[in-house]
Amino acid sequence: xxxxxxxxxxxxxxxxALPQAISSYRKKDSSGISLSFLMLWLGGEVFTLVYxxxxxxxxxxxxxxxxxxxxxxxxxxxxxxxx
Numbered sequence: 001x002x003x004x005x006x007x008x009x010x011x012x013x014x015x016x017a018l019p020q021a022i023s024s025y026r027k028k029d030s031s032g033i034s035l036s037f038l039m040l041w042l043g044g045e046v047f048t049l050v051y052x053x054x055x056x057x058x059x060x061x062x063x064x065x066x067x068x069x070x071x072x073x074x075x076x077x078x079x080x081x082x083x
Contacts, residue, residue, distance in 0.1 A: 003060075006058065006060040006061070007060045007063075009060070009064075010060035010061060010063050010064035011063075011064075013064050013068070014063060014064045014067035014068060015067070016068070017067075017068050017071035017072060017075065018071055020033070020071070020075055021071040021072075021074040021075055024074060024075045024077075024078040024079070025074060025078065027078070028078055028081065028082070029078055029079075029081070029082035030075045030076070030077075030078040030079035030082060031079055031082035033075065033079060035079065038072065038075060038076055038079060041068075041072060042069065042072050042076070045065050045068045045069050045072065046065075046069065048065055049062070049065035049066065049069070052065065
């Protein structure tokens with residue numbers, strides 16, 4: 001049961017960035033988003049993922065952070081392309 005809650009939470013948090021990634025892809029632009037926000041978000045995702053991989057290796061969390069990093073990469077790509 002608790003594992004299921006972890007997966008549900010990871011999926012919900014993981015897909016939070018998906019609407020913005022899709023919007024950035026469709027518009028081919030993310031320039032309306034603050035670069036400092038994106039960089040802090042990305043840094044938090046990367047550092048937390050490294051911590052999780054080195055300590056607990058909980059798959060729901062690994063999925064969450066990897067998926068967010070993927071979505072953030074799309075957003076950052078179109079942020080840079082829009083400049």
